[in-house]
Amino acid sequence: MTITLRSAELFDVRLTFRQPIHTAISVLSERCTTILRLTDQEGRVGYGEGVAFETPWYTPETQNSLRALSPLLYQLLITAPLEGPSAVAERFRPIQGNQMAKAMFDGAVYELFAQAEQQSLATYLGGDDSQAIRCGKALGRSSVRQTIENVGLALTDGFERIKLKLAPTDTNILEQVRQTFPDAPLMFDANGSFDLSDLPLLQVWDEFSLLMMEQPFSANEWLNHQHAASILKTPLCLDESIQTTHDAALMHQLQAGQIINIKPARLGGLTAALDVRASSTYWLGGMFESGIGRRQTLAFATLPGLAYPIDMSGTNHYFIEDVLEQDYLVENGRIRYQEHPVSLERLHHLTKSRTYL
Incomplete structure (x- = not known):
């Protein structure tokens, strides 16, 4: 089975914590995250999430870097139909690092393939x-x-x-x-x-x-x-x-x-x-x-x-x-x-x- 992507949208989402979260090196009162919505040619929709933080305290990635790279990653995915979810990692191989940006697309593609097989993602x-x-x-x-x-x-x-x-x-x-x-x-x-x-x-x-x-x-x-x-x-x-x-x-x-x-x-x-x-x-x-x-x-x-x-x-x-x-x-x-x-x-x-x- 192959999947051909038709469109992609990014949502800049802001979630408010009930109580500030204190780590050893950071305090979070709001969670800024990016939601990816991928649609394939059959009309199926898969979601992914780019979970980098706003500043590079956890890994070098940030919300800004993740969103800036997303158009390039999407272009790599639409060069040809996807033969399976593992094809995402192969297409992204020329791009160094930026793991959370890659994972956002990877998760959405997995959801599309699970739907195509009429299975839950877990199954x-x-x-x-x-x-x-x-x-x-x-x-x-x-x-x-x-x-x-x-x-x-x-x-x-x-x-x-x-x-x-x-x-x-x-x-x-x-x-x-x-x-x-x-x-x-x-x-x-x-x-x-x-x-x-x-x-x-x-x-x-x-x-x-x-x-x-x-x-x-x-x-x-x-x-x-x-x-x-x-x-x-x-x-x-x-x-x-x-x-x-x-x-x-x-x-x-x-x-x-x-x-x-x-x-x-x-x-x-x-x-x-x-x-x-x-x-x-x-x-x-x-x-x-x-x-x-x-x-x-x-x-x-x-x-x-x-x-x-x-x-x-x-x-x-x-x-x-x-x-x-x-x-x-x-x-x-x-x-x-x-x-x-x-x-x-x-x-x-x-x-x-x-x-x-």
Whole structure:
């Protein structure tokens, strides 16, 4: 089966967080994201999401760079019919980096092929959408008191893994949380905020019986991660470092980490994510994306092999208003993949500008 694209539109969407999100190096009160709407010659519609942030604090990409590259990426896709979703990665091979821009088109094409086969995206990927997916809760940086309260609420709600966003100055928070919840399945995410001089601090945190330490050093600091992994008993999980399938292979070769947080958008799309999944211990993270990106991540989560619960709260938890007709809800620490449709009314209401490619 082949698909020929007919048109493409970009929507500049602004989502408002219910509460500001504090990471180790950034504070988010509004989520600016780009929604791609691809239509093929048969009239089928597939959506993708460009989840780069407005500034390059997470990866080098930004919303502006993603939108600027989109016309070129679209032109590469319409040179000939697409023989399958993997053709997207092949067409984009001459373009270096820009993984989130590529992933936006990749996700929309996957949705078109799933519709053409009259399957859900989860089934098309080879997943089982009959089972509820175990969830973990990611908590932004806050005071000791507020963090302890939030961890308690997350455990009561049935979340099976608690991720704390922490910076090197947050030893007291981690210590107090562990004392309050001695058996809680805790981990932390540093978003690359540590440097090698903080290694003695990581050795102190190594004693808090954590599931993993996520991305302590910056994305390109492979030798720092290798050294830390060799002396810490807590497994290292890499996130920002893994932007290609080659990065995943490098992590294994250097023994610079034991776990990968797969985010299809960071890897360039679902095709690359499937490749990394095949050879790695992994779980799935979120990008504070809209329901469109969440829907595709959940479809991936229905595949067997997840080593840990995914980072996923309900869409209603993060945003005052989202672009789907129905929210994804977490109940007793579980979430179900469903193909909630896009609400065109909500999409247009939340759109600041619209571009035809």
